[in-house]
Amino acid sequence: MPHDHHDHPHALLPPEPALRVKALETILCDKGLIDPAALEEIIDTYQNKIGPQNGARVVAKAWMDPDFKRALLQDATEVVRDLGYYGRQGEHMVVVENTAEQHNMVVCTLCSCYPWPLLGIPPGWYKSDAYRARAVREPRKVLAEFGVTLPPDTSVRVWDSTAEVRYLVLPMRPEGTEGWTEDQLVALVSRDSMIGTGLALAAASVIEGVEASNQSVEGTAE
Amino acid sequence: MSRVHDMGGRFGDGAVLPEPQDGPVFATEWHARALAVTLACGSLGQWNIDTSRHARERLSPKDYSRFSYYEKWISALADLLVETGVLTLEDLEQAAERAKDQAGGSEEIQKSHPLSSRRLLPEQVAAVLAKGGPADRQEGPVARFQPGQKVRTRRLSDSALVNGGHTRLPNYAAGAVGHIERYHGNHVLPDSAAHGLGEAPEPLYAVRFAASELWAHPEHPGDQVVLDLWQSYLLPEEVA
Numbered sequence: 001m002p003h004d005h006h007d008h009p010h011a012l013l014p015p016e017p018a019l020r021v022k023a024l025e026t027i028l029c030d031k032g033l034i035d036p037a038a039l040e041e042i043i044d045t046y047q048n049k050i051g052p053q054n055g056a057r058v059v060a061k062a063w064m065d066p067d068f069k070r071a072l073l074q075d076a077t078e079v080v081r082d083l084g085y086y087g088r089q090g091e092h093m094v095v096v097e098n099t100a101e102q103h104n105m106v107v108c109t110l111c112s113c114y115p116w117p118l119l120g121i122p123p124g125w126y127k128s129d130a131y132r133a134r135a136v137r138e139p140r141k142v143l144a145e146f147g148v149t150l151p152p153d154t155s156v157r158v159w160d161s162t163a164e165v166r167y168l169v170l171p172m173r174p175e176g177t178e179g180w181t182e183d184q185l186v187a188l189v190s191r192d193s194m195i196g197t198g199l200a201l202a203a204a205s206v207i208e209g210v211e212a213s214n215q216s217v218e219g220t221a222e
Numbered sequence: 223m224s225r226v227h228d229m230g231g232r233f234g235d236g237a238v239l240p241e242p243q244d245g246p247v248f249a250t251e252w253h254a255r256a257l258a259v260t261l262a263c264g265s266l267g268q269w270n271i272d273t274s275r276h277a278r279e280r281l282s283p284k285d286y287s288r289f290s291y292y293e294k295w296i297s298a299l300a301d302l303l304v305e306t307g308v309l310t311l312e313d314l315e316q317a318a319e320r321a322k323d324q325a326g327g328s329e330e331i332q333k334s335h336p337l338s339s340r341r342l343l344p345e346q347v348a349a350v351l352a353k354g355g356p357a358d359r360q361e362g363p364v365a366r367f368q369p370g371q372k373v374r375t376r377r378l379s380d381s382a383l384v385n386g387g388h389t390r391l392p393n394y395a396a397g398a399v400g401h402i403e404r405y406h407g408n409h410v411l412p413d414s415a416a417h418g419l420g421e422a423p424e425p426l427y428a429v430r431f432a433a434s435e436l437w438a439h440p441e442h443p444g445d446q447v448v449l450d451l452w453q454s455y456l457l458p459e460e461v462a
Contacts, residue, residue, distance in 0.1 A: 009281065012296035012314040016319050017293045018252035023296035023321035025259050027313055032338030033266060033425045039258035041347040047247045047254065056325065088261075091356040092406065094428075105414055109392055111275055112291065121257070123241050124249060127291040130239075133232035136394065140441045144289030145238045155444030162390045164271075164357035164375040165406055182267055 016065040054085045055168055056189035058095075058118065060182045063173040073097060080118065090117035090166055096159065097170040098196075103154050104169045105143070105196030107135035108161040115166035119194060126195065135137070136160055146197045149206075176189035176203040226283040228379070228409065231394040231437065256292040260299050261351075264343035268306040271355060272416035276388035277302045308337060321422050362408035362423035363453065371402045372459040373429060375451065381413050388416035391455045395447070400431035403448055411452055426452040 013020045014182040028034040059078055062069040072079045076093040080086065093115060096104040108114065109132050114122040125131050134142050139156045143149070150156065159167045177185060180203075187206045191197030229235075248254040264274070277298035281289065289297060303309040342350065367373055379396035381387035390412050406426040414422035430448045433440035 008285070008301060009311055009314055010281075010300035012311060013297075013300055015319050017256075017290070017296070019321050020293070021252045021256045021259065021296050023314075023317040024296060024303075025255060026320060027309065027317040028259065028263065028303075031309075031313075031335040033308065033341055034259060034262040035341055035343055037344040038262055038342045038347050039255065041263050041344045042258040042409055043248075043254045045347065045351060046257070051247070052243075086354065087352040088350075088354040091354040092358065093382070093408075094404075103396060107230075109394075110227055110390060111278065115319075121247050123243075123245070124291075125240055127294070128235075129229060129232075129287075130235040130237060133229045133235045134238065136447050137231040138441055139445065142238050142278050146289075152442075155442065155446065157430075157446045157448060159428075160392065160447060160449045162392065163406070163409060163412075163452075164457070165426070165450050166427070169393075195347050197240070221449055 030123050040135060046116075046121050047133065050087075050117060051188075052118075052191035053186070054083075054120075055118035055191075055194045056084065056186045057182075058168070059170055059189045059194065060084065060185035062095075062144055063177075063185055065153045068096075069170075072170070085117045087117045089113070092163075092165045093118070093168065094165055095168045095170050096157070098172045100151075100152060100172075102157055103150050103196065104157050104159060104167075105135060105139050106159045106161060106167045106169060108133060109133070109136055110160075110162060113161040113164075113166065115168050116215070118166075118168055119191060123191070143197060146192060148197065148199060169194050171198075171200040174200050225279065226286045227279045228393050253292045256296045260295050262342045263299060263303065263308075265346075265350060266308060266337050266340050268308055269302055270336075270415055271357075272388060272410070272412040273418075274298065274302060274414040275306075275412070279388065308335075358407045359409045359410060359421065359423035360408070363425065365405055365425040365427075366453055367402045367405075367425070367427060367456065367458070368369045369402050369404060372399065372461055373402060373456045374459040375400050375429075376455055376457070383413045383419065384417050385425050386414060391411045391451060394436055394448065395431065395451075398431055398435050400429045400435065402427050403430040404428040406450065409452070411454070413452075413454075426450055427453070427456070429456070 013023050021079050029036060038177050053221045064071050070096050076095040080093055098104055112122055112127040136158050174188055190201060193200045266346045276396040373400050375396055377397035379391045379393040408423040409426040410422050411422040414420055426449050429451045430446050433445035436447060
């Protein structure tokens with residue numbers, strides 16, 4: 001079957017995706033247009049350095065400090081920049097707060113825009129056709145697929161990231177966490193709770209989790 | 223008029239499949255490499271973010287639908303590299319041949335591409351990723367709308383500037399009445415920047431719509447959708 005190589009040059013490359021990447025990477029390296037060590041550096045950054053732990057830190061601080069929270073909701077870009085969370089795909093940040101009256105949820109229907117400096121690389125489902133197509137039309141059915149059911153008097157506000165502004169959801173602080181330290185609170189902030197397809201974890205779930213991981217550490221030591 | 227990437231509100235896609243939150247960042251090795259090669263090529267300075275989004279959207283509808291996320295990236299990258307003259311069709315053919323051989327018998331190709339001095343170096347990566355590419359600009363028209371004001375989006379969602387061109391007004395929100403939620407400042411207009419027509423910055427707003435304005439069967443009377451929309455996508459709506 002003939003391909004139109006002039007409209008779509010990519011059709012010249014091998015159809016198998018891993019091979020397609022390899023072919024392009026090799027020729028670009030040979031021509032001196034990319035540096036393999038730079039590729040490793042990029043991968044290491046997003047695999048190990050930048051991820052949802054950054055966003056969780058911001059959320060925990062907002063739960064603990066009303067002045068920080070006020071500033072964050074006013075101008076998130078500046079506030080998270082001060083924490084060192086700035087960069088590609090996070091140049092313009094807005095944080096939206098969940099309340100008993102309103103739940104927020106973030107999508108990008110046109111591609112897969114996502115706040116990289118705070119959450120890292122988006123998970124597969126965020127980039128899926130199903131999420132992109134359905135989050136704006138039936139967010140409650142989508143939430144149910146994540147095991148989340150909202151009270152009937154909570155409205156849902158879905159943010160479709162159509163520009164270079166990136167949105168982070170500030171989830172509600174779980175009950176029974178008064179007096180917790182920032183690190184303890186961070187453990188409650190799941191990635192999905194900052195996209196709005198989840199809620200922050202219940203206090204009890206983390207306490208159990210801490211015990212469980214202690215046990216497994218002991219098990220390993222034996 | 224709708225295009226394949228503009229899928230907001232589409233029916234028939236089935237369930238969303240959540241993944242473990244502590245799962246791997248990249249499902250397979252080539253996903254990571256596709257991302258890294260794409261970002262590294264950005265440093266060659268031959269296109270902007272709007273050009274590269276448009277390149278993904280211009281994949282044929284058949285390819286767009288069957289390709290996974292990173293297949294779209296790498297395929298659009300190959301197209302862009304040829305369109306901007308960085309690589310030739312012959313280069314791609316040769317690359318494919320060598321990938322097929324697998325022998326990797328690295329016959330030396332010319333090392334000195336005119337753009338090789340722009341190659342992203344490992345020691346530059348952290349700074350380049352941390353710098354990002356802000357889209358806000360001081361110049362451009364003054365804001366015509368105030369928070370709370372009632373507005374209507376253009377009835378037609380296709381690009382007003384270029385026939386079949388890039389735009390960020392989704393079809394599901396075209397011709398809809400909403401309210402200005404927030405003014406973001408002036409931002410580069412993708413409809414222009416994607417086509418080399420200049421940045422043409424314009425006021426950008428978050429605009430709030432009732433779900434009932436967008437869907438015949440909204441899930442809940444209180445639900446809303448907010449989109450970021452440029453001033454030229456919006457018309458003032460008379461308050462009755």
